[in-house]
Amino acid sequence: MLHVLFFLGGLIVGSFLNVVICRLPAGDSLVLPASLCPECRQRLAWYELVPVLSYLWQRGKCRHCGTAISLQYPLVELATGAAYLGLFLLLGLQPKLLTSLMFISLCIPIVVIDLDRQIIPDQLNLGGAVLGLLAAAVSHTAFTDVLAGGLAGGVIMLLIAIVSRGGMGGGDIKMMAWIGLFLGLKMTMLALFLSFVIGGLASLILILAGRKRRKDFIPFGPFLAAGGFTAYVFGPAILAWYVQNFLH
């Protein structure tokens, strides 16, 4: 029963994250006006806003003007639902489940917005700082470690931004700072390492596949999210595996 609740809860949060993704970069209010079709501005009824199902029932089109609805809506809802269910199965009911849900709920809109527009809105980074401190309080992490993680994340990204001359933006620096608050110092180091390994491999694949050229800009927020979240959930297991296999 709880499985279903976590999945449905994730779908509903995902539906709100779609609002964040559409409205935050444009500077629009997250609450008002009520949901409209972006094309014909027709106000949508509740049965047109049911996560995933409305999209399927309407065959991906607005009921009023017939304009295709972006596949991004059901995909964000499904991804959030799957993440909530997956984290519940992985972690069970414990404080870390709550903080992991907060972490992933920030990462999903950041990844989509950064891929789409190459920006990370300040409001999301600020929200990350608030939730990161809250997560530290929930998990009783030593406050000095929380601050050290945030500082290390921000400063290291700042240095990389300076050295790479614009390869990283201010949004990436701020994002790694709040990820550091969630992680503490040790896991922040692992997160940076993982982000650059994943980012490097992904860039290499994109270049080899001819989708990007060497000098093209590739948004880094998705890699910080991937490295940071992996370190947050699997970090202790990864470090234990490393110590066992390489430090004997």
Ligand SMILES: [Zn+2]
């Ligand atoms: Zn319409």
